[in-house]
Amino acid sequence: MFKKHLLLLYSILISCSLSAQVFNGGINVGLSSSQVGGDNLAGFNKAGFLAGAFINTKIEGNLKIQMEMNYIEKGSNNPDMNENRIEDISLSYLEIPVLLQYGSINMLKIETGFLFGILIDGYYNNLSGRMENQMNPFTEYDFGALIGMDYKISDMFSLNTRLSNSFLPIGREDYNNTQVHGSWLKGKYNSVLSFSIHYNL
Numbered sequence: 001m002f003k004k005h006l007l008l009l010y011s012i013l014i015s016c017s018l019s020a021q022v023f024n025g026g027i028n029v030g031l032s033s034s035q036v037g038g039d040n041l042a043g044f045n046k047a048g049f050l051a052g053a054f055i056n057t058k059i060e061g062n063l064k065i066q067m068e069m070n071y072i073e074k075g076s077n078n079p080d081m082n083e084n085r086i087e088d089i090s091l092s093y094l095e096i097p098v099l100l101q102y103g104s105i106n107m108l109k110i111e112t113g114f115l116f117g118i119l120i121d122g123y124y125n126n127l128s129g130r131m132e133n134q135m136n137p138f139t140e141y142d143f144g145a146l147i148g149m150d151y152k153i154s155d156m157f158s159l160n161t162r163l164s165n166s167f168l169p170i171g172r173e174d175y176n177n178t179q180v181h182g183s184w185l186k187g188k189y190n191s192v193l194s195f196s197i198h199y200n201l
Helices: 002-019 172-176
Strands: 023-035 048-059 063-076 088-102 108-125 141-152 157-166 189-200
Touching: 023 157, 048 088, 048 189, 063 108, 063 189, 088 172, 141 189
Parallel strands: 023 063
Antiparallel strands: 023 048, 023 189, 048 063, 063 088, 088 108, 108 141, 141 157, 157 189
């Protein structure tokens, strides 16, 4: 099933690049700092890795649309697990952001958009490590929104920072409780602050 999703997403990227009259692409690598809202832990304490590829094309004027395919690690970290014994979370996704970018000057672009993630692996950690007794505790997909900035440092390189958040709860058990808090279902949500270097091919 995962391979089918991967092939489908590659096909989307290829079709987008072929349909654009003028398009550019590149690769990116960086770090993620994340937390999970609703897991009784606070702070962007979970460090992770991200890497992927992107294509973009100009729409009109200073507007561009960009599509990416990234591997990204998310979750939460409990630095005081010896004291409070609250489990933390390790997650990894194949993630597809679709972004609208606006650059009023050549050096800086502002971006916003949506993301769709396919869960590669997800589990809880306790003092003994990975908790194998909880089978598939997280949902297969992640949907969210993001905002960010991209600062061009040369013709080939730019520095990118983003903040993203899930739309829907990521825990399977979250859907056993249908209580709504404000306009959100109660549950756990990914929040990620990422920093990466983009290399334009």
